[in-house]
Amino acid sequence: MIDIDETIDQLLGHAPGSDAAISSVTTPAPLPQWNAVLAADPGATALQTPAYLAAALKAGGGRDISRLYTLTDGRRLVLPLIEESFLPGLRQAGDHPAGFGHGSVLATGGLRRSDVATVVTDLQRLGLSIRIGGGHHTAEQWSAGLIPGVVEIPRRVDVVDLSMGYDEYLTRTVRRGTRQSVAKAARNGVEIDVDTTGRLIPVFYDLYLSWVERWIPRSGLPPALARHSALKQEPYAKFATVAALLGESCRVFVAWHQGRAVASCINLVHGEHAIGWRSYSIKELASPVAANTATQVAGIRDAMDSGCRVFDLGQSGDVSNLQSYKNSLGATPRQVVDLRIEPAWMARTRTVLERGKAGTIDLLGRVRRGDQGT
Numbered sequence: 001m002i003d004i005d006e007t008i009d010q011l012l013g014h015a016p017g018s019d020a021a022i023s024s025v026t027t028p029a030p031l032p033q034w035n036a037v038l039a040a041d042p043g044a045t046a047l048q049t050p051a052y053l054a055a056a057l058k059a060g061g062g063r064d065i066s067r068l069y070t071l072t073d074g075r076r077l078v079l080p081l082i083e084e085s086f087l088p089g090l091r092q093a094g095d096h097p098a099g100f101g102h103g104s105v106l107a108t109g110g111l112r113r114s115d116v117a118t119v120v121t122d123l124q125r126l127g128l129s130i131r132i133g134g135g136h137h138t139a140e141q142w143s144a145g146l147i148p149g150v151v152e153i154p155r156r157v158d159v160v161d162l163s164m165g166y167d168e169y170l171t172r173t174v175r176r177g178t179r180q181s182v183a184k185a186a187r188n189g190v191e192i193d194v195d196t197t198g199r200l201i202p203v204f205y206d207l208y209l210s211w212v213e214r215w216i217p218r219s220g221l222p223p224a225l226a227r228h229s230a231l232k233q234e235p236y237a238k239f240a241t242v243a244a245l246l247g248e249s250c251r252v253f254v255a256w257h258q259g260r261a262v263a264s265c266i267n268l269v270h271g272e273h274a275i276g277w278r279s280y281s282i283k284e285l286a287s288p289v290a291a292n293t294a295t296q297v298a299g300i301r302d303a304m305d306s307g308c309r310v311f312d313l314g315q316s317g318d319v320s321n322l323q324s325y326k327n328s329l330g331a332t333p334r335q336v337v338d339l340r341i342e343p344a345w346m347a348r349t350r351t352v353l354e355r356g357k358a359g360t361i362d363l364l365g366r367v368r369r370g371d372q373g374t
Contacts, residue, residue, distance in 0.1 A: 102133025113144035136334035158331035173330035185294035274303035
């Protein structure tokens with residue numbers, strides 16, 4: 001553990017627009033102080049817990065370089081941060097590895113614009129390529145991190161307001177078709193099981209594997225390569241580890257019809273925030289009995305019962321039918337600000353690599369289509 005006890009004049013200088021300077025930085029962030037800041041931030045999510053960082057490290061690899069900032073006004077900030085390989089001899093860092101979502105910054109009493117500016121200024125001194133993400137509820141604060149040398153990576157997520165009761169949610173928030181689907185699932189004998197012990201992770205993963213096999217013919221890739229890619233991106237150990245380490249915060253829902261699992265989702269719940277982490281179904285079995293919608297609504301109701309005020313259904317990309325489906329569940333779009341911090345030479349290297357990757361993808365596409373090129 002590196003303990004840095006220096007005044008702000010020695011360490012960074014006063015960050016632009018900040019209310020308080022950094023008194024000290026400790027890395028990795030000690031668990032007692034991390035948990036104290038977690039409890040003092042009303043915007044905290046499951047992705048910002050020490051348990052989730054531990055799961056990401058165990059399942060995804062990397063080195064814990066999380067940072068605890070003590071400010072001169074007595075407030076504290078915590079940034080989950082993992083360092084991993086970028087290229088041979090080069091390192092990059094993020095609040096979590098790819099596929100694990102974004103941890104974001106925790107702050108005593110809630111995140112301020114000045115907190116983001118302070119953290120970004122500190123991270124610029126590390127000389128790493130770093131991507132950190134905000135939340136839909138802190139987009140305005142994260143915009144303060146757009147200082148010279150920082151690139152904005154905008155995202156859009158779909159969020160459900162859970163401030164009302166379940167009955168009001170069904171009658172006033174969701175579309176009529178969603179209410180009808182919930183009733184249809186009940187008429188057809190769909191039963192939904194929920195677990196917080198990891199018992200249903202094997203069932204969930206079997207549904208994911210079934211989804212992969214249906215996706216392979218549409219992927220445009222050789223079957224063996226498509227399957228390898230899908231299993232590498234979402235290995236079983238990833239879900240088993242998150243469920244084991246998060247415990248009650250990791251909720252696995254499975255819809256059963258006639259004794260067979262047909263739909264499932266995993267939600268991560270902490271404080272006032274719930275996150276729809278993953279969701280898969282066997283479409284030809286789930287759709288006729290509306291099992292997928294019933295599973296999603298059951299997860300939303302569980303979050304309400306747990307005291308959550310918002311439910312983040314995640315990104316939909318540019319997939320219009322997925323956006324429409326989330327809207328049918330009562331979700332509305334929210335903007336998120338992610339930031340990439342890296343030295344200029346590394347940014348130029350990344351640009352070259354991304355252009356090469358784009359060219360390779362284009363070439364593979366033309367090969368699959370039989371284009372000759374010139």
